[in-house]
Amino acid sequence: MNYGIVSQEQLEQIDTILAGKLIKLGVDCVIIIDMAGNIITAKDNGESKYDVYSFAALAAGNFATVDAMAKLVGEAEFSLLFHKGKESNIHFSKIDDELLLISMFGKDISLGFLRLNVVEAIEQIRKVWEANRD
């Protein structure tokens, strides 16, 4: 696996995708992490003050737990997770076996609209990421 290092150019492409597809939509903060809890990149709307490093560690743990639960009920994976709060919500979606996209957003965005954009963003990120492996 060619993980560990991502070029500046790739990160810029990924950041552009995140900004264009998700931050523009009104998402507060988007993070891409790997399953070990490392942050690949984080983008926000300039106002959010999340502790993204702790968040990444917890999110990786959370996703790993859910993955183990999926296996217990005979599923290969649960590829997305959604946590709903009063003011803010978190949406987790798998990019591939190693990467996870996390979006934090407020009550003004509909979940359906977010999911459509997440799917599109993930497709584009996969293309950038696969170029890394070639």
Add this chain to the structure above:
Amino acid sequence: MSFINLKDKVVQVKIVYYGPGRCGKTTNLEYVNRKFRDQIQSEMVSLKTHGDRTLFFDFLPFDMGQIKGYDIKIQLYTVPGQVKYNATRKLVLKGVDGVVFVADAMEKQREKNIRSLNQLHENLQAYKESIFKLPLVIQYNKVDLKDHGVPILPTAVLRKDLNSRLKVPDFEASAITGYNVAATLKKIISSTVVSIQKKLL
């Protein structure tokens, strides 16, 4: 595996404190959190049970400054020590760069230390890592108990039990008083950073 961001020039390094239940892994991190407060920007995260036992992990991010223009972000984790939580221990070890094995110097814990170290070996193998290659530091914790009349194992015995084949740097320590906690941390950080540098060259 450490993650290197070439754009922001950040290297993230994952160090895991491993060891049997109640050996003092969380106490190590709590001491680091108090002592190096200035270098730590966020709060320590602890996922624990009502009885204060670690349920999943503790997490403490730690800024080490720069090496060759790269910001080194050390991420300290502990695993849950209780025997039944091996599945969770394994999850925390994913992508590990360096391990501190915390052994409990109390006489009655002798066997548990050995069992835990063996399990670390097996768990690392599951990720195709070798305990003989991964940066590792062993800490013989709770040496202060000797002054309170609690029977503890001499360091020579602990060393023979745990470090005769590995031959890694080891320290006597007392996480509760802070004795050698920083020394252990410094050693594992330097071994891990050197090992990452070697991989990259």
